[in-house]
Amino acid sequence: MPKIVDHEERRAEIVAATMRVIERLGLDGATVREIAQEAGLSRSVLAHYFTNKAQILVTAHQTAFAAVRDRIAAQRAEIGDPVELLRVALEEAVPVDARRMLEANIDVAFWEFARHDPELRAIRLDSHLQAVEMWESMARDVQAAGSARDGIDVEAFGVETQLVIDGTSLQAVLFPEAMPPERQLAVVATHLRRVLRQ
Amino acid sequence: MPKIVDHEERRAEIVAATMRVIERLGLDGATVREIAQEAGLSRSVLAHYFTNKAQILVTAHQTAFAAVRDRIAAQRAEIGDPVELLRVALEEAVPVDARRMLEANIDVAFWEFARHDPELRAIRLDSHLQAVEMWESMARDVQAAGSARDGIDVEAFGVETQLVIDGTSLQAVLFPEAMPPERQLAVVATHLRRVLRQ
Structure with a gap:
């Protein structure tokens, strides 16, 4: 089931990107837009993981x-x-x-x-x-x-x-x-x- | 200085009205509009005391x-x-x-x-x-x-x-x-x- 592995790995990358954004910009600056940019993903891909x-x-x-x-x-x-x-x-x-x-x-x-x-x-x-x-x-x-x-x-x-x-x-x-x-x-x-x- | 006395008294009434609104509706429900209504004042009069x-x-x-x-x-x-x-x-x-x-x-x-x-x-x-x-x-x-x-x-x-x-x-x-x-x-x-x- 390679798709599930990809999903888990991507999720872990997104979590890591989220923590880096929070560290750099604070919680108030940690928007879906900033996290997408940090993770190198489009906002529509990120929307599968975070919507708000x-x-x-x-x-x-x-x-x-x-x-x-x-x-x-x-x-x-x-x-x-x-x-x-x-x-x-x-x-x-x-x-x-x-x-x-x-x-x-x-x-x-x-x-x-x-x-x-x-x-x-x-x-x-x-x-x-x-x-x-x-x-x-x-x-x-x-x-x-x-x-x-x-x-x-x-x-x-x-x-x-x-x-x-x-x-x-x-x-x-x-x-x-x-x-x-x-x-x-x-x-x-x-x-x-x-x-x-x- | 009757004007100052009025101001102080009115302030005390507004504070009491605010606490009654918070008690009844919770903090999220305590809006300027609700407090004005509880205190029996217009929103423009209340705006001298609270703006946000x-x-x-x-x-x-x-x-x-x-x-x-x-x-x-x-x-x-x-x-x-x-x-x-x-x-x-x-x-x-x-x-x-x-x-x-x-x-x-x-x-x-x-x-x-x-x-x-x-x-x-x-x-x-x-x-x-x-x-x-x-x-x-x-x-x-x-x-x-x-x-x-x-x-x-x-x-x-x-x-x-x-x-x-x-x-x-x-x-x-x-x-x-x-x-x-x-x-x-x-x-x-x-x-x-x-x-x-x-």
């Missing part, structure tokens, strides 16, 4: 979310100590460098669209619940290793971790002067200490 | 922010114990009921506009810094009363408190099924424990 801003944003969200998830999965495969893994994963999830700031910008923009569109909201809720579950499972590993504070509620910790990351991302995007990288790292370090045995 | 959506939103933000600040100031005047005051103020700042959910919706919508508009961003940054300072000062009172955990960084606690409230508001607005009132109260209770001597 919401679809561009869904692709950007899923790409950025998968990138964070894959980086954390790679760390999970490498780092044996669950406390160290949780520390590294928390630092991976906040926008301390340009790449992660781009991901945070995509996320904040996605919230805006999700507030107005039930389908986008459902997509974002799904990502949210996956993230909460990942944090919860990391906290369970810390607990199983005997490193957690007595009586910690790992389910609540999962919810609160994503809340801290969302709040940090929002403030870093809107008020970078008040939420610089060193402040972000202090926030996640404090959050990590909450789960650990003293 | 951004100005409506600034008024709604400042009204909602002042409402939270005034409620907390009233509690501050009444509640002597700084730990109890901090607990009550944290519960006042999260959207556990319809009135506070309206304020949270206004806030999330304001972030969207602030991301695109430097003037609105500056207004929102000012509110943010005032809120951070208020939480910091309440934590100092807890410390002065001898109720704080040893070595607590009250400045960091101020920043983190607003971050927890922003994250809770965002998730309650976007994912009310995942952030119901009882979860919000658990989040702020956990946050409060972080500052207290065990």
